[in-house]
Amino acid sequence: xxxxxxxxxxxxxxxxxxxxxxxxxxxxxxxxxxxxxxxxxxxxxxxxxxxxxxxxxxxxxxxxxxxxxxxxxxxxxxxxxxxxxxxxxxxxxxxxxxxxxxxxxxxxxxxxxxxxxxxxxxxxxxxxxxxxxxxxxxxxxxxxxxxxxxxxxxxxxxxxxxxxxxxxxxxxxxxxxxxxxxxxxxxxxxxxxxxxxxxxxxxxxxxxxxxxxxxxxxxxxxxxxxxxxxxxxxxxxxxxxxxxxxxxxxxxxxxxxxxxxxxxxxxxxxxxxxxxxxxxxxxxxxxxxxxxxxxxxxxxxxxxxxxxxxxxxxxxxxxxxxxxxxxxxxxxxxxxxxxxxxxxxxxxxxxxxxxxxxxx
Amino acid sequence: xxxxxxxxxxxxxxxxxxxxxxxxxxxxxxxxxxxxxxxxxxxxxxxxxxxxxxxxxxxxxxxxxxxxxxxxxxxxxxxxxxxxxxxxxxxxxxxxxxxxxxxxxxxxxxxxxxxxxxxxxxxxxxxxxxxxxxxxxxxxxxxxxxxxxxxxxxxxxxxxxxxxxxxxxxxxxxxxxxxxxxxxx
Numbered sequence: 345x346x347x348x349x350x351x352x353x354x355x356x357x358x359x360x361x362x363x364x365x366x367x368x369x370x371x372x373x374x375x376x377x378x379x380x381x382x383x384x385x386x387x388x389x390x391x392x393x394x395x396x397x398x399x400x401x402x403x404x405x406x407x408x409x410x411x412x413x414x415x416x417x418x419x420x421x422x423x424x425x426x427x428x429x430x431x432x433x434x435x436x437x438x439x440x441x442x443x444x445x446x447x448x449x450x451x452x453x454x455x456x457x458x459x460x461x462x463x464x465x466x467x468x469x470x471x472x473x474x475x476x477x478x479x480x481x482x483x484x485x486x487x488x489x490x491x492x493x494x495x496x497x498x499x500x501x502x503x504x505x506x507x508x509x510x511x512x513x514x515x516x517x518x519x520x521x522x523x524x525x526x527x528x529x530x531x532x533x534x535x536x537x538x539x540x541x542x543x544x545x546x547x548x549x550x551x552x553x554x555x556x557x558x559x560x561x562x563x564x565x566x567x568x569x570x571x572x573x574x575x576x577x578x579x580x581x582x583x584x585x586x587x588x589x590x591x592x593x594x595x596x597x598x599x600x601x602x603x604x605x606x607x608x609x610x611x612x613x614x615x616x617x618x619x620x621x622x623x624x625x626x627x628x629x630x631x632x633x634x635x636x637x638x639x640x641x642x643x644x645x646x647x648x649x650x651x652x653x654x655x656x657x658x659x660x661x662x663x664x665x666x667x668x669x670x671x672x673x674x675x676x677x678x679x680x681x682x683x684x685x686x687x688x689x690x691x692x693x694x695x696x697x698x699x700x701x702x703x704x
Numbered sequence: 705x706x707x708x709x710x711x712x713x714x715x716x717x718x719x720x721x722x723x724x725x726x727x728x729x730x731x732x733x734x735x736x737x738x739x740x741x742x743x744x745x746x747x748x749x750x751x752x753x754x755x756x757x758x759x760x761x762x763x764x765x766x767x768x769x770x771x772x773x774x775x776x777x778x779x780x781x782x783x784x785x786x787x788x789x790x791x792x793x794x795x796x797x798x799x800x801x802x803x804x805x806x807x808x809x810x811x812x813x814x815x816x817x818x819x820x821x822x823x824x825x826x827x828x829x830x831x832x833x834x835x836x837x838x839x840x841x842x843x844x845x846x847x848x849x850x851x852x853x854x855x856x857x858x859x860x861x862x863x864x865x866x867x868x869x870x871x872x873x874x875x876x877x878x879x880x881x882x883x884x885x886x887x888x889x
Contacts, residue, residue: 574798574799577799580790618755
């Protein structure tokens with residue numbers, strides 16, 4: 345009952361955003377869409393990695409991650425205003441496209457963009473369904489999902505989030521966006537598991553391993569974004585340096601260096617000591633999530649071609665998208681728990697069986 | 705006359721060892737050690753063994769390594785051999801960071817290993833407990849609890865009596881030095 349209601353409400357809001365068509369509204373919508381698309385795609389990535397490596401830490405966070413991955417159809421509804429309001433969001437779709445090399449201009453044009461977006465969202469809905477269908481997914485399936493995600497998410501992140509500066513182009517950028525999304529998804533799932541009191545204790549248990557997973561993803565995130573910065577800093581080309589210069593002006597630099605980076609570093613420092621404790625892990629998750637949200641905003645918003653919305657409008661749009669996504673996600677949590685006999689508390693059969701199927 | 709290193713009891717399972725440790729702590733024994741074929745986390749906790757000191761050694765060494773790596777790059781690029789690279793500042797902190805990170809990790813890793821060895825007084829060729837009969841099974845299937853002679857209230861007879869009350873497989877006195885056959889005096 346929650347799912348149709350969330351879908352309907354979001355559909356109405358999406359149609360309203362398209363009909364109103366104000367650039368500021370669409371701009372705020374894009375940021376919210378990227379946040380929730382990143383969480384769902386990140387959850388799918390964490391699930392694929394966990395199944396592929398048969399990780400113990402997956403068992404306690406599996407239910408919230410699966411529910412987040414299964415929220416993909418809602419993300420597809422969320423994409424509607426982006427699909428139809430391209431010209432207000434992407435400079436290359438506007439009346440005066442910036443100069444680009446010919447192949448890139450062909451790639452970044454409205455029809456191919458829309459086709460890619462529909463195909464990628466369809467692919468993700470299918471992959472999420474495939475990977476959450478069985479209690480013990482085949483490792484080859486998890487590997488195939490991971491391979492499909494790496495390519496599709498790289499393209500999606502480049503298209504949806506970074507193509508607003510057509511000069512900001514590379515094979516690493518999209519991947520960095522996805523790794524950050526995986527970090528955020530695992531942090532959110534761990535936070536939910538902690539809040540429900542289902543994160544196992546113990547120095548060598550899955551709870552400790554989940555914190556190591558957060559630490560690894562956080563370090564990967566900070567490293568991948570730093571590598572981009574140092575490459576641009578070394579090359580010192582005007583177009584690439586401009587991407588960073590725009591993100592220093594108007595308080596953006598303060599937001600990044602004063603909020604996003606310290607939150608991430610503090611989260612990593614708190615995650616580093618052994619023996620996880622619930623309060624400390626919760627603080628790590630909150631810091632990583634806060635760092636992610638601010639960083640996403642910092643990466644997306646300064647390239648807005650037409651209008652930068654008032655933060656209140658951002659908050660209002662998030663106030664619509666957030667509850668819809670959360671409602672859909674919650675319905676998935678309950679369905680998953682009912683269908684598989686409370687997977688959050690029952691130990692993963694893979695973790696209990698002595699021969700873990702790693703022989704082949 | 706041989707001095708005593710301690711009194712050691714042998715147990716058949718880790719549960720028995722942990723129970724014995726708890727009883728010994730409750731009875732007031734403080735200087736103890738335990739030996740088991742696999743890590744027994746609870747026993748380590750009861751013995752007060754913590755990895756904290758290694759962590760602090762690693763953090764200190766990592767910061768020191770980072771400082772030295774950054775300082776070296778700064779001194780080389782700014783003072784010793786300044787080169788203008790396309791107008792970039794001589795103090796090029798972004799370019800210094802990767803080497804700084806890597807050296808910090810190297811120092812922290814090396815210092816944790818060395819610190820762990822030093823704190824455990826390793827490497828060490830011999831230890832008095834090796835002379836206890838049947839101790840070789842500490843790396844197979846037996847669990848040993850040693851009450852050390854440096855415990856403030858140690859007495860060989862009292863320690864033996866106490867350990868025997870825990871119903872171990874056997875209790876032996878461990879001499880400080882392995883008796884070696886020498887020339888008759």
